[in-house]
Amino acid sequence: AAIGAGVIALGIAAMFIQFAVSIINRDKLRDTTGDPWGGRTLEWATSSPPPDYNFASTPVVHDADAWWDMKNKGYQRPLTGYKAIHMPSNTGAGIIISGLCLVMGLALVWYIWWLAALCFVGVLAVSIGHTFNYKRDYYIPADEVRATEEARTRALAGTEA
Structure with a gap:
């Protein structure tokens, strides 16, 4: 039992050391890409947390690892042509x-x-x-989508403070 308690104590100590290192080095370790592990699927293609609309334009998917495929083919984020996005309203x-x-x-x-x-x-x-709830949807204006996407592009380029 003492050995088991020792192993558990080492695990708890390692966790607290990890917390301390993460807090001390948080600026150096902060991820701005949304893809810290080089993910393969589309959830890594957007920021974390994602904007309300997820994607400004619907990505074209050809296989299960769409984001990996897009990165390997040199995908460029669209910089123009944003449209208002139709969204469902929240409901309880x-x-x-x-x-x-x-x-x-x-x-x-x-x-x-x-x-x-x-x-x-x-x-x-x-x-x-x-x-009978007729307020089921709303639109995110194209200007708001453009501003959000431009901020994301600046963050990815490393020019945002």
């Missing part, structure tokens, strides 16, 4: 319905019929109510 309907379904499932398992019925009515009410 999904999480509310899932919460009601969770409670309804528990109520059905434990034979709490009144709660199961109440949750079922709640699921129907939220589902039907959500169909």
Whole structure:
């Protein structure tokens, strides 16, 4: 048991040393590319955290490792031609319905019929109510997309402070 405790203590010590080194060298170690490990798939092609729209223009994908393929072929970020991007509005309907379904499932398992019925009515009410939500979308203006993409391009070029 003492050996196991020693191994665990070494692991905890290594973790704290890693925290200290990371904090001390954070400016030198900070990644500005969004792709610190030379990733192969498209999630590494955008910044972290990504902008609301993910990609200013839809990438053309020919294989599973699209980002790797794009990097090997000398992909250049588009610098012009940005358009307004259509986005869905945020809504809490999904999480509310899932919460009601969770409670309804528990109520059905434990034979709490009144709660199961109440949750079922709640699921129907939220589902039907959500169909009357006419503010389902918005547009990110092309100027905002251009400004975000220009800032990202400057960061990748290393000219941004």
